[in-house]
Amino acid sequence: MQWLSLFIEEMCCPAEVSLIQSELSRKPGVGDMEFDLFSQRLNVQHDPAIVTPNGVRRFLAEFGMTAHPWRDVREMTDFQGRSQRLRTLTTWMSGVSFLAGIVFHAVQFMPVDGAVDWITSETTVYTRVLYGLSILLSFLFIGPVAFRAILRGRADMNLLIFVAVVGALVLGEWFEASMVTFLFSSSVWLEQWSMKQVQSAMRGHLQQSPLIARCRKSGHGQTVELPIEQVDVGSLVEVWAGEIVPLDGRVVKGESHVNEAVMTGESMAVGKQKGDFVYAGSTNIESTLQLETICRVNESTLTRTMTMVAEAQAKKAGIQTTVERFAEVYTPLIMLAALCLMVIPPAIAGQTFDPWFHLALVVLVIACPCALVISTPVATTVALTRGIREGVLIRGSRFIEVMADVKTVCFDKTGTLTEGNPQVVSLWSKEKSRRDELLEIAATLEQQSLHPLAKAVMSYAESQGIAPLPAPPIETVFGQGIRGVIGGRQCWIGSLGWARKLSEDLEALSDQYTESALPSTTVVVGVEREILGTLRLEDPIREAGQKLVGALRQAGIRQTQILSGDDSVCVESVQRETGMDVGRGDLLPEQKLAWIDQLSESTSVAMVGDGVNDAPALARADVGIAMGAMGLEVVLKSADVSLMNNDLNKLPWLIRFSRKVRSTIRWNIFLAVAAKATVLGFAFSGFAYLWLAVLADTGATLLVVLNALGLLRSQHD
Known part of the structure; x- marks a missing residue:
């Protein structure tokens, strides 16, 4: 497929x-x-x-x-623009014809029938021509859609309006028929305009990427402008001050500050120099940068992110599915009620046909559930767009709903609450003569690992002049450590808990992991069943992490926990500094899952991790949130929500914003239902006007869209 x-x-x-x-x-x-x-x-x-x-x-x-x-999304935008201009023209012409008909009608009959009753006076040929022209112009768009609906036996708003207008003409109500078609055309135009605001918000980020790149010719000082689709990996691209970066690349020449708000939501410019990575869509602020492209346009971080946003928009929220099911029942029932109103009172009670037929037409127009059905997707689409603006990628509207209910948040430690840049601060060797051997084994085993601690061990070994041996086949014991055969011996590096299982030589280690006051992690290096020594690594707690618990409390979170594979002493230290309610260390991956399962029995749980080592835990939680996901496809795909930078302050914002989105959806549903109920009330009270039914339905749709657009402008979430 x-x-x-x-x-x-x-x-x-x-x-x-x-x-x-x-x-x-x-x-x-x-x-x-x-x-x-x-x-x-x-x-x-x-x-x-x-x-x-x-x-x-x-x-x-x-x-x-x-x-x-x-x-390309921009081509589709241009196409929609042409269609919108054609509808604008026909709607304007329909309105002119309708107003001209009113003037002719009023001039002829107002002096005779008065300022109010002239509307119900019989229309002349000239007035009917003007009203008819207005109807015909509106039917250029309404008619084909209504005809297709008839062929397929499916009722939509266009068919309902078509039937209502034909019914009004049968009754001789030319004024009302013309007003209904003009109002409907105008309201559809307004709906499309408001939808365009949603589209513009969604597409604004993708349109940050320019269509043309300035490429430097190999071996020449000249540059040539090429469509970004034709730029290959490894091309040299110049980006002048004030320009937008066309493709992901690495700086090979120049220094400047770059605004990466399109990806991270952070408006503060970031300094870039030779060797630094720059994302497509970022704005170069100060001076010219020369970049070497590292991917094609369809593989850039910006394109992949927007593709995921499009996929997220296609996933329905739970409340959206419920509303759609309700609409599937509501519309046929209302249409059946309209038919009964038209037939039963005249047939059984012998009442006049015309007023009941007119009332049935009004009820028919009310049967359209457009405002109700659109109430949820328009809000969630705007919410997903606002999330991207803030540097938060939400992979489906369902997770907005779930996030609004979260009461417990669990965190991994390394790279989440801490900066994720651990450094080796001390080395202890059981035998001083074997210090270099310890480092060599550690570096050799860690060189293939993706764990955050591996990079720190490799850097420390390099600083001590120790190079790793050729990489042997290794076995990763998830959540414990790594082992492999080096020089015919089984060597290993891992946690203290794992070391206890592999060796009984632990007395010398008793004080090696408690002497630092800072949160630190101790890894043990051994050969066979012998311990060679330890490496202590420290990873500072993020500045935002120290204020995080208070912000989460204000956002309505009842409990915060640390679930980490690091040793308990280190985890407890981080717990004390951050003020978390619970800190659990020495956890195997399956133990993390067990804790999340236990918590999920009584509350909605969000798990925050790095998205790589915590993928199982993120998947098991009600909402999995990955930190620092920008540019890492494996992270973007593993989590329900991705924080594109490492800003923990976005977490309380996300919780508050999700609740605001839920409130907006509820208001939208209320507006849609209230509008229909109000018109029904007027209709059965003797004020059965077709134009009022049209105005209420399309007005409710417009209000729903405008209410959702408020989520983009909200400053205090």
Whole structure:
């Protein structure tokens, strides 16, 4: 099965999403589907042996959906812009015709019938022509969609409006029919405008990357401008002051400060010099930098991040699924009620047909659930976008919901609460003559490890003039250490707890891991069952970590815990300095999972770690949060939430913001339901106006979108 990405011209409402899902799911060879309503994007899984990409597009065309291959997001934005301009023109012309009809109507009948009653007066031919032209212009967009809905036997807002307008014309209500079509066209235009604000917010980050790169020719001093798609790995790219970095690269010449807010959410510029990494989308502030590109445009950190955001937008929140199921029942029931209103009172009670028919048309318009269905996805989409702005990548709207319920937060220690840059501060060798042997074994075993402590051991060995031997086959005992055969002997390096299992020679170590007042980690080096000595490493606690607990308490977190594989003495020291409620050390990976399972029985749990060594724990928690994920694809994919830099202050913000998003969704649902209930109340009280029903429905949709957009502007989350 392969994934196919398509831009769907007509997909601008939940009704179209439902139609595509229903029809396409019956097509042989078609699998899962993902929808991004705000980008009008469909991702569909298909079997090329059964149905080709062109076959999928042709099938979509059979029920009125025009599909284009999804290319660069900017091309899709331009396409949408042309469509929006055409709708703007027809809506404006419809409005002019409608207003001209009102003027003609009023001039003819207001002097006779008065300032109010002229509206109900019989229309002349000229007035009907103007009202009819207004209706016709609006129907250029409404009609085709309504016709497709009839063919497929599926009701959407366009079909309901079509039926309501035809019904009004049958009753001779030209003024009301024209007003309904103009109001509906105007409200759809307003909805599209507000949706465009959501799209602009989403796409702003991707559009930070320029389309052209200034490449330096090999062996020449000249530069040539190339589309970024044509720039190969290893190319030399010049970025002048004030320009945006086009591709991920490493500085080979120049010094400058770079604003990386597009990736990290941090507005403070970062100094860059030779050898430093620079991300696509960052802004070069001071002077020219020459970069060597390390990937192609489709592999850049910015592109991969935005791809994950698009995938996250396609994943429905739990409340969204519930609302959609409700809408599937609500719409047919309301339509059935409208039919009963139209038939039963005149047929059984002998009442006049026209007023009940008019009331039924009003109820029919109210049947459209657009505002209700869109209430959740618009809020979660804006929330995902705001998260990226803050340097927080949320991999699905479901995790916003879960994060709002979190009451317990667990942390790994190394690289999470500490800076993740440990240094060897002391070495103890049982026999001084074997000090170099100890370092050589440690460096040889650690050279293949990805653990944060491995880099520190390697750096210390290098500073002492000790080079590692050729790397032997090693065995990593997860959460314990590493062992391998060096020179025919079984050598190992690992935690004190593991050393107790491998050797009984522990008396000499009794004071080696308690003498430092700072949080430190002791690793033991041994050969066979003999201990050679220890290395003590210290990793300073992050500045934000010392204030973190108070901020989490204010955000509504009830308990904080440290779950670490480091020795208990070190973990307890970090617990005291940070003020965490509980500190648990010497934990094997399965023990971490057991603690998370136990906590999850009574509360929602978030686990914060580095995303590499803590992947199982992150996966087991209700929400897994990875620190320092920027540029590390393995981290981006392993966690539910990724903090793109190492700012722990984003954690309390994320919790508060998730709760604000949940509150916004609830308000949106209330607005949608209240609007329909209010119009129903007016209708059954004798104020059954079609234009009021249209205004309420589309007005509720607009309010829902604008309310969600407030999440982008909120400063105090």
